[in-house]
Amino acid sequence: MEDSKFSSPLLFKGNSDSHGGSSGERSSSGGGDAGKLRESGASSATSMVVLSTLVAVSGSYVFGSAVGYSSPAQSGIMDGLGLTVAEYSLFGSILTIGAMIGAVVSGRIADYTGRRSAMGISEIFCILGWLIIALSKVAWWLDIGRLLVGCGMGLLSYVVPVYIAEITPKNLRGGFTTVHQLMICCGVSLTYLIGAFLNWRVLAMIGVIPCFVQFLGLFFITESPRWLAKIGHMKQSEVALQRLRGENADISQEAAEIRDYTKTLQNLSEAGILDLFQWRYSHSLIVGVGLMILQQFGGVNGIAFYASSIFISAGFLGSVGMIAMVAVQIPMTTLGVLLMDKSGRRPLLLTSASGTCLGCFLVGLSFVLQDLKEWKEITPILALVGVLVYTGSFSLGMGGIPWVIMSEIFPVNMKGSAGSLVTLVSWLGSWIISYAFNFLMDWSSSGTFFIFSCICGFTVLFVTKLVPETKGRTLEEVQASMNPYLTQE
Missing domain, CATH: 1.20.1250.20 (MFS general substrate transporter like domains)
Incomplete structure (x- = not known):
């Protein structure tokens, strides 16, 4: 359904959850204020985490708007283009076929190109799909557009929650990742509501807006530190982690855990x-x-x-x-x-x-x-x-x-x-x-x-x-x- 703070759920130095002993020693040895600062940075939602989350879940909203589109648009499309019930049923169901196609390649795309690039690719599919639907004059163009939107959805449904989980501290990971589902619900509900008052072509054009929001927003957020470590870019991984946790946060322990775990997996x-x-x-x-x-x-x-x-x-x-x-x-x-x-x-x-x-x-x-x-x-x-x-x-x-x-x-x-x-x-x-x-x-x-x-x-x-x-x-x-x-x- 995957934002900046999501990608590093590892423990940080100064985060007192599982490694409270070392955190306690650090505080008692005279570094109490610094320890508190480090702990606060590790457990709170920094501006980069929030921004990355908002950008990622813009894709979740796209997901929801695509699901909700077919119901309010049905009568307008069938009357405007003279579609039969069978033809419209194909238009509605082909979204799921596209999503299955997107799902098959989602993991590989996200692994080879990165989490941010995968979200960008998905939005290219969705933007093209929505524009084709909005400009369609015949049924088969509608189906092509819907299929493309479905492919983007299938990719988004994987990469968004994965990205969020990988950048978020452990104490915030669940709530932040679930925003993916919340935005899907908002996308469905608002599309139902807007669709009750607008033409189906205008509704499709509105569907392009959150796609552009995410696509442009990707240039302002950081890549997943875990993915960067996985491909061997350890220095970039630490830079990304520092941006996510805040410049005053001590990320040494979290970065070490990511590095050690990645080395273990390199043997596989x-x-x-x-x-x-x-x-x-x-x-x-x-x-x-x-x-x-x-x-x-x-x-x-x-x-x-x-x-x-x-x-x-x-x-x-x-x-x-x-x-x-x-x-x-x-x-x-x-x-x-x-x-x-x-x-x-x-x-x-x-x-x-x-x-x-x-x-x-x-x-x-x-x-x-x-x-x-x-x-x-x-x-x-x-x-x-x-x-x-x-x-x-x-x-x-x-x-x-x-x-x-x-x-x-x-x-x-x-x-x-x-x-x-x-x-x-x-x-x-x-x-x-x-x-x-x-x-x-x-x-x-x-x-x-x-x-x-x-x-x-x-x-x-x-x-x-x-x-x-x-x-x-x-x-x-x-x-x-x-x-x-x-x-x-």
């Missing part, structure tokens, strides 16, 4: 897709891929794409339901951002998964009562409450945390291949659910939501048994605990 070959399936990487791979599968197969895209029809089939006014969803989604995502580095990843994931399980169960129950013709006055309200509980709970944790954890658990030597695979799995799951949802609803509305509820319930068990808590730990500590074979070598 760059992991390809097939290399990911070695036993040494099994825990990271199971957690990363598993969370993405459970996130998508819990029904999020089916509910998000067809929420209006769900409300209507349950006997509720669709437009009111959609407004209520937007009103719940952004505040709950914001709450998740604020709690990420306080409560931790696991408690938020467990709460979120439990809430989505309950929400799907309530919607399924409303359809059962509707079929039985019982409590007719209550079933629409029950469906609304269920969807809102699901939406709020998903926004709290399951929407953003899998991307945070994905950016934290893979070693640098396999992050490109693993990130591409995990992102591809996410987009493939998204396409499967969005494609199959209407068929499932035709089969059984209540059964569909009870299946989603069971999957969300299984997510609780998965998180309990397999997902590590990464709050307050450096990336090196997280990766060493999940991949002990690497440090042994």
Whole structure:
């Protein structure tokens, strides 16, 4: 979904979390004020971190605006260009195909060109795509534009959270990385709102604005120190780290950790897709891929794409339901951002998964009562409450945390291949659910939501048994605990 402070989650000298002993010695030996200054610089959000975050999540907003575009633009495009339902369905769904293409190459591009360059490449795709859509006269030009935007989205969905995680101090990493999901929600919601008043061509042109914001902003932010270290530019890595932490911050310990960990990984070959399936990487791979599968197969895209029809089939006014969803989604995502580095990843994931399980169960129950013709006055309200509980709970944790954890658990030597695979799995799951949802609803509305509820319930068990808590730990500590074979070598 990856900004400056995100890229160095290592411990710094003077940061008292895991190495409090040395920090304490330094303070007690007469360097108290300097130690406090160093600790403050290491744990606070510097202006460079904030700027880098804002630039990176401009790409997340692009992601959200692309997802939200097809709904408000549908009637205008179909009337203006004379598209059939099938032709417009192709236009809407080809975005996901493009995202899968972008996901396949995302890790390699980010590893070979750098995190900043990868974001710049993605925005070139998005700018071209939006302009083609805005100027289209025939259906196939629309599809080409939408495909290009999708390719940019697939790349952004990987590189943004990875960049943020790599530049942020450990005590801020979770919250900053989750801003990626918050901006996606804002992009979707504001595009819905703006699209209600503007022509579809104007709406596409507006989509270009955040693309240019990020593209131009990339010239003012620093590259990820970890990526610079990975390619052997140690001096540049330390310069970038100093910019991120502030000129008065002591970065010696964090820089040393990055340097030592990079040297360890240099003894290992760059992991390809097939290399990911070695036993040494099994825990990271199971957690990363598993969370993405459970996130998508819990029904999020089916509910998000067809929420209006769900409300209507349950006997509720669709437009009111959609407004209520937007009103719940952004505040709950914001709450998740604020709690990420306080409560931790696991408690938020467990709460979120439990809430989505309950929400799907309530919607399924409303359809059962509707079929039985019982409590007719209550079933629409029950469906609304269920969807809102699901939406709020998903926004709290399951929407953003899998991307945070994905950016934290893979070693640098396999992050490109693993990130591409995990992102591809996410987009493939998204396409499967969005494609199959209407068929499932035709089969059984209540059964569909009870299946989603069971999957969300299984997510609780998965998180309990397999997902590590990464709050307050450096990336090196997280990766060493999940991949002990690497440090042994």
